[in-house]
Amino acid sequence: MHPETLAIYQNRVVDANAGAVAPPISLSTTFERDADGTFPHGHVYARTSNPNRNALELALAQLEGGFDGLAFSSGQAATMTLLLGLRPGDHVIIPDDAYHGTPALLEELFHPWGLTYTRADFTDLTHIQASIHENTRLIWIETPSNPLLKIADIQAIAALAHQAGAWCVCDNTWATPILQRPLDLGCDVVMHSTTKYIGGHSDVLSGALVFREDGELYQRVRRFQLLGGAVAAPFDCWMLLRGIKTLTTRIRAQSATALQLAEFLNRHPAVEAVYYPGLETHPGYAIAQKQMAMFGAMLSVQIKDGAEAAMAVAGHVRLFTRATSLGGVESLIEHRASVEGPNTTTPQNLLRISVGLEHADDLIADLEQALLHAKPA
Numbered sequence: 001m002h003p004e005t006l007a008i009y010q011n012r013v014v015d016a017n018a019g020a021v022a023p024p025i026s027l028s029t030t031f032e033r034d035a036d037g038t039f040p041h042g043h044v045y046a047r048t049s050n051p052n053r054n055a056l057e058l059a060l061a062q063l064e065g066g067f068d069g070l071a072f073s074s075g076q077a078a079t080m081t082l083l084l085g086l087r088p089g090d091h092v093i094i095p096d097d098a099y100h101g102t103p104a105l106l107e108e109l110f111h112p113w114g115l116t117y118t119r120a121d122f123t124d125l126t127h128i129q130a131s132i133h134e135n136t137r138l139i140w141i142e143t144p145s146n147p148l149l150k151i152a153d154i155q156a157i158a159a160l161a162h163q164a165g166a167w168c169v170c171d172n173t174w175a176t177p178i179l180q181r182p183l184d185l186g187c188d189v190v191m192h193s194t195t196k197y198i199g200g201h202s203d204v205l206s207g208a209l210v211f212r213e214d215g216e217l218y219q220r221v222r223r224f225q226l227l228g229g230a231v232a233a234p235f236d237c238w239m240l241l242r243g244i245k246t247l248t249t250r251i252r253a254q255s256a257t258a259l260q261l262a263e264f265l266n267r268h269p270a271v272e273a274v275y276y277p278g279l280e281t282h283p284g285y286a287i288a289q290k291q292m293a294m295f296g297a298m299l300s301v302q303i304k305d306g307a308e309a310a311m312a313v314a315g316h317v318r319l320f321t322r323a324t325s326l327g328g329v330e331s332l333i334e335h336r337a338s339v340e341g342p343n344t345t346t347p348q349n350l351l352r353i354s355v356g357l358e359h360a361d362d363l364i365a366d367l368e369q370a371l372l373h374a375k376p377a
């Protein structure tokens with residue numbers, strides 16, 4: 001089945017009690033035993049399993065082509081639980097421009113716990129290769145990256161990881177399984193902040209892991225999920241399943257609009273540079289074309305004349321919302337360096353854009369009028 005069909009058909013469980021077409025939300029924390037002491041529906045207690053969470057985990061596994069999915073209370077909870085699956089003494093390699101929460105977890109929580117890590121340039125395979133140590137157990141990919149939309153070659157990096165006896169994980173938040181399926185390219189695990197495109201409406205905080213196969217890492221991480229209990233709540237799972245039904249259509253429409261915006265910005269005289277992997281001039285274009293169905297709905301732009309000009313553009317948008325995050329139906333714009341704080345390496349004149357579901361012409365018109373303010377008076 002195609003993903004859009006799968007997303008709807010897979011969720012089509014008509015409720016046995018009322019015949020309800022939309023699934024009920026199961027809020028109960030505890031489940032009844034039969035007279036013989038067994039649990040006829042398989043659920044015992046809500047931290048261990050719940051019908052809404054099971055349905056979500058199955059849907060995510062199917063979309064990513066994995067063996068099982070695990071749903072968490074945030075993307076960070078998913079990353080944290082995966083790292084707990086490693087052991088003190090292990091070494092991790094992450095991209096030098098990974099989502100800032102990933103190195104923050106490694107530095108503040110896992111370094112004292114016994115993990116070491118190296119940040120490498122993931123557009124350069126020799127740099128990753130040179131960062132591999134004897135105790136490297138995990139290589140963490142994130143592509144496209146944030147906020148410079150760098151493209152990492154998933155298949156080549158997964159092969160490097162396996163040669164080194166390490167697992168390969170891909171943070172697939174930005175691409176979604178509709179545009180990119182890392183498990184098919186050799187990764188062992190996919191991580192998602194489902195807060196973003198999977199939810200799709202900026203109203204659920206949640207995360208997930210999908211595993212390619214059963215094994216040591218899956219078993220350990222699943223134990224930590226159940227014991228640690230950073231699980232997604234039933235209502236959040238229900239919202240995410242609702243989001244999945246429209247995911248294919250949303251991400252395709254948003255990606256198509258993003259390409260139009262990138263092309264418009266690329267021609268604009270007030271713009272210094274556009275970062276979007278769908279532009280042929282982007283250094284990752286060839287790899288993106290190989291591993292992605294479309295180029296996604298995130299782009300970054302550097303405005304000529306520095307930080308003040310960039311701030312002026314962000315300050316004059318009318319349709320875009322000035323906010324961080326991504327993946328919702330409403331287009332967002334943000335001055336990225338302000339969000340990342342004083343240690344950021346992000347250029348001060350960079351604006352990051354999350355393209356929503358508005359009409360491309362309206363978004364372009366809004367940027368056009370806001371860009372008039374880029375010029376110093």
Ligand SMILES: *Cc1c(COP(=O)(O)O)cnc(C)c1O
Pocket residue numbers: 074075076077099101142146171173174192193194195196205206207
């Ligand atoms: C948002 C995000 C995360 C963190 O997820 P939360 O749901 O905010 O905890 C991780 N990776 C990427 C790429 C993200 O965009």
